[in-house]
Amino acid sequence: MNDKKEQRIQQLLDQGDFEAISKLSEEEKEEAGLYEFIYKGLEAEPEFTLSTDFADTVVAKANSKNSTWREISPFVLIILGVLLIASGAIWYFDVNIKVELGFFSGLWKLRWPIIFGVMAVALIQLADKTLIKSRYTKAI
C-alpha cells in the first residue's frame, strides 16, 4: 500500500471518521484495523508512576532552595562589604599615610595574605551553604 493511502487512513482515524473508513476497500479496511490497534496502544498509560509523596517532596525542595538563598544573601553581602571596606582602608593607609607601626609592621607586611585568607574562608562558607548543604538537603 502506498504512503498516500496510508496517510488517508491515518487522517480518517485522527478525525474519528468511521463512516468514511467503512466505505474503504477491504485491503484498506484491514490496514485501518491495524492502525486502530496501534492508536489504542499509543493511548495506553505508560507503566511509570511517581511516588505518592512526589508533590510534597518537590515543595520541600523548593522551600529549601528559597531558605538557603534567604540565609546566604545577607551573609554574602556582609562579608563582601567588610572586605571592601578593609581593602579600601588598607589601600588608603598604604598610599597616603606613612606611619611607624613598630610591633605591627610584621603584621602590616602580611595585610594582603590576611585579606585573601578571609576572602577564602568566606568563599568556603559560601560553597558549604550553596553546594554541600543543598546537596545534603536534596539527599534527605
Next chain:
Amino acid sequence: MITDRALVDKIISGDMQAFKLLIKQNERLVAHMVSRLVDNPEDREELCQDVFLKVYQKLSGFNFQSKLSTWIATIAYRHSVNYLKKKKIPIEGDIEQEEFQSRTHFVVHENPENLFSNKDLKDFMVQMVDKLPVQYKTVVTLFHLEGMKLPEIEQVTELPVNTIKSHLFRARKLLKEKLKLYLVKEELL
C-alpha cells in the same frame, strides 16, 4: 477551577499550596514525557522533580503566550533531551528498519492471541513505542497520550508542523508494519 494566571500569581507571591496544586495538575504530563524519553527508571523520578523545580524557578518569566501545561511540557521535553545529550543518547535522525527489527526481536516470541487481551496489548505497545527514536516518541506521546494539537506540539518541540506530521505518520506506519510482520510470522508458524 483556578485559572493559569491566578495559579501563577499565587505561586509567585509565595503560596506553596498553589505550587503543590500545579504539581498535582501536571505530574501526569511530566511523568509521561520523562518516562517515554528516558529509559533508566532510576533517573526518572529525580528528573521529574528537577522539571518542577525548574518550573518554580522560571515561573515569573512565564508570559501566558501558551497554556501553562504546554509550557511545562516544553520544560520537561528540554530537560529530558538535555539528560539524553549528557548520556550521549542520540535524539535526532530516523531509525533503520533493520535496527528497529533487531531491537524488538523479543516481540515475535509472544503469542498473538495474548496481544488482543488488554494487558498484553498495552505491554506490547509500550515496548514497541519505547524502541522508537526520541523525536517519534515525543510526538506520538504528545499527540495520542496528552491529546495535544499540532501547534502545541510545535511549541513544545520547536519542530515545524510538517516535520511533526511526518514524524507522526512514520512512527505510526513503523509500528503498524511491525505489528503486521509479527502477525504474519505467527500465522506462518
